[in-house]
Amino acid sequence: MTTRYNKWVVIAVTTTLLLTTPLWVLVSFLFEPGNENWLHLVDTLLPEYIINSLWLMFGVTIGSLTLGVSSAWLISQHDFFGKKILHWALLLPLAMPAYIIAYTYTGLLEFEGPVQSTLRAFFDPQTVNAWFPEVRSLQGAIVMLSLVLYPYVYLLARTAFSGNTQQIMNASRTLGAGPYRRFFVIALPMARPAVVAGVTLALMETLADFGTVQYFGVPTFTTGIYRTWTGFGDTTTTAQLALLLLAFVSILIAIELWSRKKAEYFAQGTKSASLPATKLSGHKSGLAFMVCLIPVAFGFLIPATQLLTWSIQNAETGFNSEFLTLIWNSFHLAAITAIVAASIALLLAYVQRIHNSRTTRLSKRIVTLGYAIPGTVIAVAVMIPFAWLDNTLDSWMRNTFNISTGLLLSGTLFALVFAYTFRFLSISLQTVESGLKQIKPSMDDSARTLGANRWTILLKIHLPLLNRSLLVAFLLVFVEVLKELPTTLILRPFNFNTLSVKAYEMASDERLADAGLPALLIVLTGLIPVILLSKAIGKSHV
Amino acid sequence: MKIFLTGFITLVLSLPVYAAVEEVNIYSARKEQLIKPILDRFEKQSGIKVNLITGKADALLKRIETEGTNTPADILITTDAGRLHRAKTAMVLQPAITPDIEKIVPSNLQDPDHYWIGLTTRSRIIVYAKDRVKPSELSTYEALSDPKWKKRLCIRSSNNIYNQSLVASMIVHKGEQSTEDWAKGLVKNFARKPKGGDRDQIKAVAAGQCDIAVVNTYYLAQMLNGKDSTQKKAAEQVAVFWPNQNDRGAHINISGIAITKASKNKENALKLIRYLLSPEAQTWYAEANNEYPVIKEATLSKTLKSWGQFHSDSLNLKELGEYNSQAVRIMDRAGWR
Secondary structure (H helix, E strand, O other), rough: HHHOOHHHHHHHHHHHHHHOOOHHHHHHHHOOOOOOHHHHHHHHHHHHHHHHHHHHHHHHHHHHHHHHHHHHHHHHHHHHOOOHHHHHHOOOOHOHHHHHHHHHHHHHHHHOOOHHHHHHHHOHHHHHHOOOOOOOOOHHHHHHHHHHHHHHHHHHHHHHHHHHHHHHHHHHHHOOOHHHHHHHHHHHHHHHHHHHHHHHHHHHHHHHHHHHHHHHHHHHHHHHHHHHHHHHHHHHHHHHHHHHHHHHHHHHHHHHHHHHHHHOOOOOOOOOOOOOOOOOOOHHHHHHHHHHHHHHHHHHHHHHHHHHHHHHHHHOOOOOOOHHHHHHHHHHHHHHHHHHHHHHHHHHHHHHOOOOOHHHHHHHHHHHHHHHHHHHHHHHHHHHHHHHHHHHHHHHHHHHOOOOOOOOOOHHHHHHHHHHHHHHHHHHHHHHHHHHHOOOOOHHHHHHHOOOOOOHHHHHHHHHHHHHHHHHHHHHHHHHHHOOHHHHHHHHHOOOOOOHHHHHHHOOOHHHHHHHHHHHHHHHHHHHHHHHHHHHHHHHHO | HHHHHHHHHHHHHHHHHHHHHOEEEEEEOOHHHOOOHHHHHHHHOOOOEEEEOOOOOOHHHHHHHHHHOOOOEEEEEEEHHHHHHHHHOOOOOOOOOHHHHOOOHHHHHHHHOOOOEEEEEEEEEEEOOOOOHHHHOOOOOHHOOOOOOOOOEOOOOOOOHHHHHHHHHHHHOOHHHHHHHHHHHHHHOEEOOOOHHHHHHHHHHHHHHOEEEEEHHHHHHHHHHHOOOOHHHHOOOOEEEEOOOOOOOOOOOEEEEEEEEEOHHHHHHHHHHHHOEEEEEHHHHHHHHOOEOOOOOOOOOOOHHOOOOOOOOOOHHHHHHHHHHHHHHHHHOOOOO
């Protein structure tokens, strides 16, 4: 009983409470009376928001599962043509901001775009118009989001498939289980926590997406939130709508927890010599190559080529020294946040492992909510407590010492990193947790019987085993921060630009050609850790 | 370590010096590429350091609100009048625009209580496919709801502030009920679900997906002047129609500027506003985005000149802000997504 209020639990809970201040700010709006804008929304648009958001979630689940799991399975268990490159290339779409990919495909596939125009030149224009699918639609949004979000599923599933699961896979193979049986009976159920975690991340990001659905004219929760704010100038209804969105997400998380409870598989934490991957040859190798190439091609190669072509042909300004500053700004913000988020994730996941109580479980769940809140809402919810703190301190200092301290934290990079951490902690937590899940608790017990204390267990046993998950957590948050837009836009200090801000300012002016270069640079900057970490992950692979 | 320490001390020591420099801090909803060059020029001429954050108008306004009396912002720049009105209602502005500034800008383009003033104007016009529509078929915004345009009209989403402002102006002129009837008729004429930006609507007209579209002047002008040859070709296939020339005139909006209540550099802010309204700055500022300058001495861009003179709605633009929420509700009820 006493262990429940152990100092680590206190630290974890305090961290959670501090980090989730924005959430409590939002919740405080719940107590404000609903106004006529609510009634208006319920009468007109709310049903549409809910239905569209549900369809979007359903579609992205199917899309990201199909692309992510199939490629992860092929890469982790087989040897085939091009695997060495595809192994990390499959991560590339992650660095592509969803709204940018939406813009590029619209340019390619819209009525007046090159693809339809070419088709009309060769076939009967009436037939082409009738049959060609509209890219700017709900279906289009599902495809766009699936293309950039499947890497979550891929990465987490791949880690699970090639992690400790490997040992059982090897045993089953020696016992003569065929590939399909191995996949459906052993690998998939064992990787389920990881796969579900990946899908949950993809869905939370889907719910928070604004750029794509806005451009495609699909009214969802996020566009509704934004519209209520800008159209009515009504912060209360905006916050309440955001809370409704959070209720949605809580259901999602509950489902995830339920699914995990049904599958609390712990794998052996020992390392084993793995059998070589199944070698595919001939047409099988070609088929595997194609399956893994498709997501890379559509999620990265085609849009990146389009961006490059646009920026070469039409950009008004080329690469100049300003871009070096932009790259540096984006890079160091992303790196700092990724380290902070990974450390806090480790703390929370670990405290929960050693003191599994309702308090720790709950606090860990609450911090993950940030990921599904649209960036704009988070930014405002971060701004309010920071400004309050600054202003309160300022007036106290004025009254007491007659010194004005002004705004100490608001409008600084600290506020920005704080907001990012709240928003993206879910990613690092899911990743670290699913890594920790693969380390059997009995191992801790044996270690403790042998006289090791908690620190020794953490440093000597868990951290080396978690190595890969931590790297993945770092990478994912890094790339997310690189492409993050709304929070950066609102909270940044004076004269501080990032690549995503630059890309957005051009794209929102419908100057896609000029958005091409900064967008490509986001991808290239994101590539650095992808490649480095792929190498590191490859090395730690035993 | 030593380097860091030295760096840190230098930084701390340099802070007071930095603060003593004459400066002016801007929160701007106008994009960096459309404002930075002229701010740089101001900085050079006046020696006043200009600090800039760009973002979406509502977010910037919220930031000024929450930062309260300690906000570093001296100036708010928006790209529509409605937001300036909203900022005024939120009590974050001060009535600081001086008479010498007010007298050079037409009175409907500024707040009667001296809170904000317009820097450029743009009109929301009708464009039509040259080969399929005769200009004589067009007349007013009101007539766009005529069933003869069924499945022939393209316009962007009602999320867009310029559509909200247009509808707000209709409410002022025609009343709420007839505006709602009009909006319902308009929605029936949509050739497709609203999507994309104004440039997309022009491209759709050029591609034959619709025959007419409602867009802001500068989008068309930029397509005509940009490097992108497909966009240029599309823009050349449409022509400009100035609506309501026989009655109230074409709907216009502004990009405008205001001084915050908590401004600590009010004099510098006023200097900047005066500069932005000088013929030199107005010519550049308007041309950068192909907008109309608000002072007569500035020259129009070539494209705008070629479109000729037009009669614009003289409604005081603060009304656009006042009727914004009602406009949004009407559009929602009309099914304008």
